[in-house]
Amino acid sequence: MSVANLKTHSELARGRTPGHGMPGELFGRQDVFETDVDVFFHKHWILAGVTADVPEPGDVSTVDIGKASILIVRDDDENIRAWRNVCRHRGARLKDAGKSTVGMLVCPYHQWTYDLDGSLKHTTHMGVDFDRSCRGLIPVKTRIVGTHIFVCLSDDAPADMDILEQTMAPRFAPYDLTRTRIAHEAEIIENGNWKLVIENNRECYHCGATHPELTASFLPEDFGFCPQGLSEESQRALDAYHARNAASVSSWEKDGLICNAFERLDPDAATSFRTQRLVIAGNGESQTMDTRVASRKLLGELQRRDLGDVHMWTHNSWTHVMSDHAVVSYIVPLAPDKTLVRTKWLVHEDAVEGVDYDLNALTEVWVATNAQDASLVATNYRGTQDPAYEPGPFSPFTETYVELFAQWYAARLGAHGV
Template structure:
């Protein structure tokens, strides 16, 4: 749609002001193109985004690209082994430099006029320039990049939030035992989800994996998240008793390994929001195989026993992770339009694990491939619902407090700078 032909901008400040806690957002937050543009600018343009893992770019010259709205980023390991991030825009006449999602290069060469850059972004070839041309002034524009225990994050703006180091100091003690830098990608898949990115995030933050919605995961997870003992029905009582036994086993395993035990829930209390928690699994307590059976015989890092539950990390605004004793599953979600998102799922195993011997890639990925398909259908139904003129915001349940915290973070971050939100929306809607 031509930006000048858009409908009159919505009054986002009024929408925010009248939103009571505990209710879902009004429809324009999930459908309006100007609010989507505002989300790109104020959420995805001003916060740290999970991009990739170090395991995806293990050697010098290895790269991945990531597209976020109008932005494209190159994440590359340079000749010295450091990780760099660059805007994927040639400094000559603006052509996109790398088009593949991943690959390996000796140098980064623009396909249009062959301007050539080292992997650290330095310009080393620009044909037919005058003697006064300063090569050093025309390197690829850098993107802020940080690593944390093998996970790589980028920031698209000029002033990244200054709390990344504080967050990393908390989380690295949880993640270090899994030694993600010594893993490899067993499989990676992308799926387009026909829903606004906030609906995708809400669906993930719900975390009620029950037999009706996710029967494959139900064999591993206990369906008691968010419940206190007083909330347990007679039907759930046997499951809850089994959960208590599994929780005691996990606590003993963590104590023996010197593993952190505290849950850290800081979804809406900091700029770089996160939530890390450690859950026991049902059955064998190990992984996402049938009845929580292991899926890879080679364990990660220093995790010394298979039955080590699921370490779950949720990261605002675009990622969530599951770390098991035998593999890790990483999810990266990015907006692709007001009503469309792209979910990338990456499965990591130990670097020395041998496909077909230590793990079967089909079995390794089965439960989450099925779950992603189920979630894709659920998100499409949710998007269809919020586009219905009859839609009104509804109340979150008592066990959906993570969704409320997630949305509260989102609303707070939209208004955090004190800038006029309504004027910004009007500007985007006018295409200025």
């Protein structure tokens, strides 16, 4: 196909057949990728880390997002701030991606020196009339929700981030997630487009056949299922599922815990998210192979182990919070066919490895699941780039959230004039 005959980004997104997958060009084209980064990662709120990334004053977490880079710092007053990783002299990067600890932020090029509050403190050879006060680091809008550090690189940050914060803060509050530390963190570069990573995360049609570790802690009905033509045995299992859910919710709500599903996934929502407290299968305690807590030191001041799984989705992240630990994952797009997935396992700040928890028991479910998902995304991406690919129909029972994501994606492009 000649360049002149290529469909525009808008035509591809809004020309999708409802209830069907996106066209392959939306996953593979470089121009589409660059627009996606600009719209969905520079103009929307995104998850960029957790408070335990910067536990002490002077700690810095540098996160690259497309051509942009940000410095997440904890300042001397224990506040978490974010700054553009650009020296106000000639633009050099102050820090490479990753974590470090500093007294001040010093540009490696000409040694312009910034306090953690962003102010420019020291320069040489600029003369007595040079005004440092207007050359501080450029701030990045930041919200802390539980342990989650959300940032927005746009000057016009979506105001509906307030809804996510108001919804999630009381759900996370019992776990006191700011009093956690990172027990383990891992990175995977998945060989697929970022939208395929999110689509894969939004459905569990594939889970029963590909995620034996993850499904050990999920009730199978939570994967989604076709309710038509159920056998008597399947109907009894469904009735038992509803009864178990009702009993769990009743018990949790008596303890003052929020359980209901809340979702803001419609095309008009700039800040897209969903949350719910899900029942854990088996022993009902945690996402582990034996469904018991991996850490005997529970989060916050909790005493009860069977609190289910408080999950949260956003358009670049997914979180699972149990009584004993939390798993937080977020994505950064690297190329049309490459997506970085960062995952952090959080435990109580006082939990001791080998005493309170075994690291393998804590991490084995999501280490395996992430690796399996990376393989699935890679094979899915390769198929979407095959000339024979035609978007197929979604299951109306198990892929509802994939359809909603596709609708939201097209609408947000339109909202930004694409």
